[in-house]
Amino acid sequence: MLSGVQVFLRCRECGKPFGHVLAHVCDECFGALEAAYSPDRYSVSRTMIEARPPSMWRYWEFLPLLDASKKVDIGAGYTPLLRAERLAKKLGVTRLYIKNDTVNPTFSFKDRPSSLAVSKAREFGLGSVGCASTGNLAGATAAHAASAGIPCYVFMPNSVERTKIKQAALYGAEILLVQGTYDDANRLAALAADRLGIGIVNVNLRPYYVEGSKTMGLEIAEQLGWRAPDRIIVPTASGALLSAIFKGINEAEQAGLIRDSNVAMTCAQPLGCSPIVKAFRERTDRIEPVRHPDTVVQSLAIGDPGDGYQALKILKESGGTAVALTDDECLEAVELLASTEGIFAEPGGAISVAALKKLVELGEVGRDEEVVCCVTGTGLKTVELQPEPNRVKTIPPTLEGVRKALNL
Amino acid sequence: MYYFYAGFRYEAEIYEESMRLSFNLYAVGVAEAVPESSDPNEHLYHPLHMNPLKMSPKVRVTVTAVLANYLGGQRDFIVEADSVRAVIEELAKKYGSEIRRRLFDEEGRLRRYINIYVNDRGLSHQELDMRLQDGDEVLILPAVSGG
Numbered sequence: 001m002l003s004g005v006q007v008f009l010r011c012r013e014c015g016k017p018f019g020h021v022l023a024h025v026c027d028e029c030f031g032a033l034e035a036a037y038s039p040d041r042y043s044v045s046r047t048m049i050e051a052r053p054p055s056m057w058r059y060w061e062f063l064p065l066l067d068a069s070k071k072v073d074i075g076a077g078y079t080p081l082l083r084a085e086r087l088a089k090k091l092g093v094t095r096l097y098i099k100n101d102t103v104n105p106t107f108s109f110k111d112r113p114s115s116l117a118v119s120k121a122r123e124f125g126l127g128s129v130g131c132a133s134t135g136n137l138a139g140a141t142a143a144h145a146a147s148a149g150i151p152c153y154v155f156m157p158n159s160v161e162r163t164k165i166k167q168a169a170l171y172g173a174e175i176l177l178v179q180g181t182y183d184d185a186n187r188l189a190a191l192a193a194d195r196l197g198i199g200i201v202n203v204n205l206r207p208y209y210v211e212g213s214k215t216m217g218l219e220i221a222e223q224l225g226w227r228a229p230d231r232i233i234v235p236t237a238s239g240a241l242l243s244a245i246f247k248g249i250n251e252a253e254q255a256g257l258i259r260d261s262n263v264a265m266t267c268a269q270p271l272g273c274s275p276i277v278k279a280f281r282e283r284t285d286r287i288e289p290v291r292h293p294d295t296v297v298q299s300l301a302i303g304d305p306g307d308g309y310q311a312l313k314i315l316k317e318s319g320g321t322a323v324a325l326t327d328d329e330c331l332e333a334v335e336l337l338a339s340t341e342g343i344f345a346e347p348g349g350a351i352s353v354a355a356l357k358k359l360v361e362l363g364e365v366g367r368d369e370e371v372v373c374c375v376t377g378t379g380l381k382t383v384e385l386q387p388e389p390n391r392v393k394t395i396p397p398t399l400e401g402v403r404k405a406l407n408l
Numbered sequence: 409m410y411y412f413y414a415g416f417r418y419e420a421e422i423y424e425e426s427m428r429l430s431f432n433l434y435a436v437g438v439a440e441a442v443p444e445s446s447d448p449n450e451h452l453y454h455p456l457h458m459n460p461l462k463m464s465p466k467v468r469v470t471v472t473a474v475l476a477n478y479l480g481g482q483r484d485f486i487v488e489a490d491s492v493r494a495v496i497e498e499l500a501k502k503y504g505s506e507i508r509r510r511l512f513d514e515e516g517r518l519r520r521y522i523n524i525y526v527n528d529r530g531l532s533h534q535e536l537d538m539r540l541q542d543g544d545e546v547l548i549l550p551a552v553s554g555g
């Protein structure tokens with residue numbers, strides 16, 4: 001099956017080529033490395049893909065794994081793309097879709113990059129994996145490591161929601177709660193990768209890891225009948241997902257699977273940690289790290305976004321935009337999405353819905369645009385953040401009690 | 409635990425830690441640590457205040473593999489320098505000027521994809537000339553893509 005080198009790394013900044021190696025930083029300019037493919041790797045047709053099982057691995061030609069037997073697949077991806085008519089009406093738009101990534105195996109989109117990164121760790125023969133996480137990646141990496149039967153070490157800030165910590169621990173990972181921010185956890189993970197030889201999925205395995213998230217873009221294109229929408233709104237922390245979705249759409253076009261894509265990539269961040277939005281709105285080309293993120297949206301609390309410059313470039317290049325949302329706007333969007341479409345997301349997932357609402361109000365998104373909101377994580381892990389709903393009543397075990405409570 | 413350094417006491421937790429972790433430390437233009445003293449007031453003497461020659465503070469510098477390429481393959485150093493910028497100069501003196509060119513652009517600004525931390529706190533560009541203290545830990549990392 002393997003004809004020559006089909007997958008290699010190259011520097012995203014200076015273009016220096018690297019082979020198919022375990023590396024993540026360019027030794028010339030310290031830019032991030034990204035995966036590239038020899039053109040024949042993309043030779044695949046729509047019908048070939050459509051005939052494959054419904055998982056992210058149906059886009060095999062777009063993924064940098066060489067040996068299929070190393071694949072760690074617990075069912076990530078190929079999540080529903082739902083036409084959201086009731087929500088669209090509420091927001092005053094006509095064509096709205098929700099990419100529902102809450103239904104992944106560990107209930108966030110992070111299963112996509114984790115599935116790929118842990119597979120690559122196996123291919124490179126690494127004895128252990130790990131991650132720096134704002135919460136969701138912890139569970140995703142831990143679950144895939146469990147399935148692969150390799151140890152997993154998780155670094156996360158101790159402010160992360162308890163459910164996410166417990167979930168990751170139950171998959172068997174060693175959890176290190178860092179007394180600090182995500183950026184502290186990330187720094188430690190980078191040192192652990194360098195000194196202890198751990199395959200940290202979002203550090204030294206990162207060029208491969210991010211390729212997994214491309215599948216979200218590829219799926220959106222396929223599920224729309226092989227075309228790109230006008231706009232994709234992405235919950236954003238480091239900027240990795242937004243960049244990967246755009247890469248996925250572009251590669252689908254290069255492969256001839258879609259044509260004339262003209263998607264406006266749109267970034268949504270919580271106001272208390274919105275360095276990318278700030279740089280975009282202020283038209284500066286320097287991203288100022290947020291030293292002390294101040295938001296309940298823990299999953300998006302990355303103060304120093306590693307893919308910030310890449311995301312910023314894509315926002316401009318694609319004619320997109322960026323918007324910051326308050327904590328309340330995110331929590332309200334959770335309820336709005338749940339009560340109109342039956343999808344229960346965490347605030348860091350429903351923030352794309354809050355962003356659409358705001359951008360329509362600001363007149364920055366047209367009412368007849370075709371929009372996809374990426375909803376990236378479940379609400380069950382963050383349920384304690386939502387205000388107590390007022391529709392809950394306790395009643396005596398009688399019909400009379402029912403009548404009284406419901407005024408019927 | 410205190411060590412004498414150049415006739416003055418030097419707080420050397422970093423030596424102990426490094427010995428515990430059995431890191432290889434490569435002293436850059438620095439004297440070896442000498443045995444402990446028995447003076448009970450030792451901890452009152454701070455080298456910066458005591459030192460008539462205004463010796464530069466002695467700091468520990470840590471880098472990762474990609475930077476080690478420009479530093480003779482080493483990743484841990486003890487350097488005497490007044491500021492982070494001076495740390496880089498010391499390293500450049502010993503290992504060649506390539507490291508300077510890699511970390512700073514033509515205008516002397518830190519390159520975009522490099523993060524420098526002192527005692528685990530990220531430095532802004534303006535803080536590169538900030539005065540270092542004895543025992544400070546300087547970490548130089550390529551900006552790691554998180555998420």
Ligand SMILES: Cc1ncc(COP(=O)(O)O)c(C=O)c1O
Nearest residue numbers: 237238239240241299376377555
């Ligand atoms: C639910 C959710 N959505 C979106 C993101 C953003 O990911 P990125 O760091 O790739 O921008 C995260 C990141 O942790 C997340 O947990």
Ligand SMILES: [Zn+2]
Nearest residue numbers: 011014026029
């Ligand atoms: Zn480069």
